[in-house]
Amino acid sequence: MNDPRLSALLATVPGLRLKTGPADLEYYGRDWTRRWVPAPLAIALPADAGEVQAIVRWANRHRVAIAPSGGRTGLSGGAVAANGELVLSLERMNRVLAFDPIDRSLTVQPGIVLEAVHQAARGHGLLYPVDFAARGSCSIGGNIATNAGGIRVIRYGNTREWVAGLKVVTGAGELLDLNRGLVKNASGYDLRHLFIGSEGTLGIVVEATLRLTDPPPPSNVMLLALPSFEVLMQVFAVFRERLQLEAFEFFTDHALRHVLAHGGQAPFGESHPYYVVAEFAAGDDARQAAALAAFEHCLENGLVSDGVISQSDAQAAQLWRLREGITESLARHRPYKNDVSVRISAMPAFLAEAQSLLAREYPHFEVVWFGHIGDGNLHINVLKPDDVDEAGFVSQCAHVTDLLAATLQRHGGSISAEHGIGLVKKPWLDSARSAAEIEVMRGIRHVLDPLGIMNPGKLFDPPVPPGHA
Amino acid sequence: MNDPRLSALLATVPGLRLKTGPADLEYYGRDWTRRWVPAPLAIALPADAGEVQAIVRWANRHRVAIAPSGGRTGLSGGAVAANGELVLSLERMNRVLAFDPIDRSLTVQPGIVLEAVHQAARGHGLLYPVDFAARGSCSIGGNIATNAGGIRVIRYGNTREWVAGLKVVTGAGELLDLNRGLVKNASGYDLRHLFIGSEGTLGIVVEATLRLTDPPPPSNVMLLALPSFEVLMQVFAVFRERLQLEAFEFFTDHALRHVLAHGGQAPFGESHPYYVVAEFAAGDDARQAAALAAFEHCLENGLVSDGVISQSDAQAAQLWRLREGITESLARHRPYKNDVSVRISAMPAFLAEAQSLLAREYPHFEVVWFGHIGDGNLHINVLKPDDVDEAGFVSQCAHVTDLLAATLQRHGGSISAEHGIGLVKKPWLDSARSAAEIEVMRGIRHVLDPLGIMNPGKLFDPPVPPGHA
Incomplete structure (x- = not known):
């Protein structure tokens, strides 16, 4: 002091x-x-x-x-x-400031935890639909700064879709009141959307007005066992065509084994190479029948090997834990994380290339895949072997990320789907954004934060020399 | 030459x-x-x-x-x-370039007419849901430049929600390929959203990738006669609560009389001061019954005086024409147009103030109201009397717009809901956006268009001296 x-x-x-x-x-x-x-x-x-x-x-x-x-x-x-x-x-700054039943909006301070937003919405009989495993600790301001996605994007979109208004303090110290909860407002550039996903480099969110929606329909959860990677997109096509999907999440047997080692309950008598957790609207007999028919269609055509459907909310939660427990179960291995996306249509070709790339480049490392297939988003976690030192591990992974970034670029993808660029992905920003785009971003940052005091060294900034404030 | x-x-x-x-x-x-x-x-x-x-x-x-x-x-x-x-x-540049059934996207050139986008989507069994009366002549590039809204916003949102990718040429002459159709892409500022609604002041859209969705459910159309202005928001609350609304459009008897004079068919034996066209999902008996129950609830509580429900697609189209024919029927009166919005919850208080303001300020002019009540968007058309000259009429209307803008500002509204600022609303931009916001917009424009060649004189620019290029 x-x-x-x-x-x-x-x-x-x-x-x-x-x-x-x-x-x-x-x-x-x-x-x-x-x-x-x-x-x-x-x-x-x-x-x-x-x-x-x-x-x-x-x-x-x-x-x-x-x-x-x-x-x-x-x-x-x-x-x-x-x-x-x-x-x-x-x-x-973590309070709910206002709820409006006509606008169906919740106005909150930025430090409120996502789960508290969920609860506040539920208390008014409505839903704030953005959701992911960190819900108990992440804050809404951080969600907005990274345009957080998660497990319901296939149905509800990203955080961006749910922000009706933002108050921000810019890097220059101006308080801006952006869009003020309006549904329609054609009065110039929508600066609200500029701040969403800007990772703290333009200013600080000090208040957000969130849109809420109807609670979701009653749903069921199905866990599917897949015989191979190649059938994944076909299974997705069948389920998307026939059901109203609330989530469609993929993970590998590697991932499942880590969760089971952490106390999860094995879903099948034998193991299978790949799994999908699908949640879908199932409020009536017709929808239940459609879900079973989709499953049977996949079974008859060799697209799935086995499956289980939740018979209760408790069982649905149990199936979800197999997917949501992955990140926590991997934490002790200090995984190197890739969070990448391509267009959904580009998934099959990208997956095939990425799989062979990673098998070739990481012969001695365990690679755990999971992700939001319906959004074109894959999480690739490389586990650090206990006998490899951290610096060497990160440097080897960075080399593979160079190759992965080039593959993504060929398929029109992004090196960051939902985690943001920050410090970790900065070396590969130019695989997702052109030099001209990065120059525009720098120019815009200069307009809102002329002295560059907001989160310097992140996103597209040159590194800050150590010790320099 | x-x-x-x-x-x-x-x-x-x-x-x-x-x-x-x-x-x-x-x-x-x-x-x-x-x-x-x-x-x-x-x-x-x-x-x-x-x-x-x-x-x-x-x-x-x-x-x-x-x-x-x-x-x-x-x-x-x-x-x-x-x-x-x-x-x-x-x-x-008006062609469809690509359709992708997995991504459910349509890639088009900017000059394509909105109706051709509708047709192309329908040809693939899907829907491009942004829709409004100018569909036969407006272009998708213009829709993007103003973030066009229209009659389905209550269900589907504005144009912004449906743009998955944009190729633009900036004012500096750079070609940017923004977001490339990705669902998730957390790689820095979303410049796509900056261009949407920028009214041609940052650059030119040269290609757009539009998201498509499932075709809407079968629907019915109801025309409601309302006894007073005051009940409007109550009727909306009843219908939104009980039905899945596809549209909820309001207009006055003044507006209807112009349409009828243009050849529309009178819906009721007698006239009523206010009307609503509501379209709602009605695929099964339960939904039909809910619609009738909503209507009867309103009737019993004195919220509506009369009503008619479409019995066929032809009748639904006929009811829609009563609303969609308004703009055309007014054209010969060279109306002065206000296109304003407030939060839905602010509508009752704003409507009461605006109504008394306009009655007081325009005692000798005919004022025709209609709009998208469910989005908080009102269109206020002031008709030029034949014996008043254009310049005097515009100047008197501008004076009233000063007062209206101040009213909007008190209610947190916007002087442009969906038409944009352009030249017409430029004098009142500062009622919807703060001085600090306008400075940020100018700064961003300078980054993307350093010489200010893109649509100068519009939006927030100083006037261009006549004859100056």
């Missing part, structure tokens, strides 16, 4: 909660990537938008970098503070 | 189709606003994206302003060329 910049901050924002203890610097300075050594200047925990704005203006005067911080569940290093940044944590 | 700039253009783009005849200059130089005298330099009709790019680069070298041009059905002057602009008409 002896830093004169922090004294100036406290003089500017009297009563601002600041943390500077070593444990706090470490706790708030990193996200789930664990690859960088946290080294923030301090942690600021503003109470409201006014304090956020005052902090940003102070940061401009003193040229201090700001790392905006939500639940820090990110997997791309977007919230890492390893270079003397001020971490601006939004965890105290 | 003696202009040396045009000779240079033809030298740069051999074979480019150019029109310079007086009838062409007039035809291509204006849109449906009819308030400005067309005075373009020439009309260029490129055949492909390469020609568009070459034209933009030429325009940068010679500092020629470009007015991008689609179907010119706009109502805000966005496509007007009254100051020596080169009109860049996309009418020859």
Whole structure:
């Protein structure tokens, strides 16, 4: 707290909660990537938008970098503070501010945890449909900063579709009130959509108005065992054609074995190379019959080897755990993560190439695949063998990511489907975006954050020299 | 064709189709606003994206302003060329380039007419759901430039929701390939959404990949007669609660009388002050019964005075014509148009204030209201009396628009719901967007169009001096 910049901050924002203890610097300075050594200047925990704005203006005067911080569940290093940044944590700004039954909207502060948004919506008989495994710890501000996707995108789209209004403080310290919950508003550039997915490089979300929708229909969950990778897209086509899919998630036997080792319950007597969890609307007999017919069609045509359908909510939750438990079950292996996407139609060709590429390049590493097939999104996790050191492992994986990025580029895909670019994917941004696009992004950043204080070193920025704030 | 700039253009783009005849200059130089005298330099009709790019680069070298041009059905002057602009008409770039059944996407050139997109989608058993009365003449490029809304927004959202990829030529002459049809792509700023609704001030759409969806369920159309303005939102609440609404459109008896004078068929024996056309899913007995129950509930509670439900597709079309015929039936009165929006929840208070404001300010003018109540969008048309001259009429209407804009601002609304700002609403942009937002928009425009050649004088630009190109 002896830093004169922090004294100036406290003089500017009297009563601002600041943390500077070593444990706090470490706790708030990193996200789930664990690859960088946290080294923030301090942690600021503003109470409201006014304090956020005052902090940003102070940061401009003193040229201090700001790392905006939500639940820090990110997997791309977007919230890492390893270079003397001020971490601006939004965890105290975590309230529901308003609900409107006519607009069907929920106005929240950015630090609210996703699950609390789900609960608030449910309390009003409605649904906030974006959902994924980190729901209990990720914050809505972080969801907006990465345009979070998850397991219901096939039915409901990404976070972007559910943001009706945003209040943001720009890097220049201006408070903007974007779109104000309007359904129709053709009054110039939609800056709301510019902020969604900008990874904290343009400013800080201080309030969001979220659209809600009808609760989903009653649903069933089916777990399918697949005999080969090649049939996956055919099974998807059959199910999409015949059912109203709420989710369609794929994982490998490798992935399942990790979950079972963590206490999951084996779904079949024998193991199969690939699995799908499909959730679908099943409120009436006709829909139930259609689901069984789809399954039988696949069985008769050799597209699936076995299957189980949930008979209760508890069983549905049990089947879901086999898919949702994967990330946690892999954590101890410090996996190197790829989160890639292609158009759905490009999946078969891309999958075939990617599979042979990874088999060739990682003969000694275990590779665990899972993903949201219906969105063209695959998660590829490479597990670190215990006898390989971290730096060597990351460097070997980075080499393979070079090859994977080139494959993605040939198939018109993206090196980041839903995790964002942050620090982890920065070396491959140019495989997903052209040089001209990156220049435009840099230009736009300069308009909203002329001194470059917002999350510097991330996304498309040159690296920040160590120790430089 | 003696202009040396045009000779240079033809030298740069051999074979480019150019029109310079007086009838062409007039035809291509204006849109449906009819308030400005067309005075373009020439009309260029490129055949492909390469020609568009070459034209933009030429325009940068010679500092020629470009007015991008689609179907010119706009109502805000966005496509007007009254100051020596080169009109860049996309009418020859009007083909369907690709359909993908797995991605459910249609890739089109920007000059394709909306109705041709509908037909192409239908030909593949799918739906492109954005729809409005100008469907037979407006182009998809223009729809994207204004984020067009229309009559199905309550169910399907605006154009923005249906654009999976965009190829654009920026004002700097760069060809950007934005998002490439991906469902998930968290790789930096989503520039696609920046171009949607930018009214030709950032660049030119040269290709769009549109998402398609399942055809709508069988539906019925109901025409409701309402005893007063005050019950409107209550009727909407009843219908939204009980039915799956595909459209919910409101209009006044004034509006209906103009349509009937144009050959429409009177729906009821007597006239009522207000009407609603509601379209709703009605594929089975349960849904039909729910619709009748909603109607009876409204009748018993004095919310509606009369009603008719379509018994055939032909009758449904007939009921729709009563609403969709309004704009055409008013055209001869050279109406001054306001296209405004508020949050749905703000409608009752806004409507009450707006109604008394207009009654007070326009005692001698006929005011015709209609709109998309379920989206918070109202169209207010003021008819020019035959004995009032155009300039005086516009100036008096502009004065009332000042008052209306202030009312909108108090209710958090927008001076343009779906028509765009263009030239017509430019004086009131600051009622919908803050000074800081407008500065950000200007800064972003400068990044993508550094010399300001794209549609200058529109949206937030200072006026272009007459005769200045």
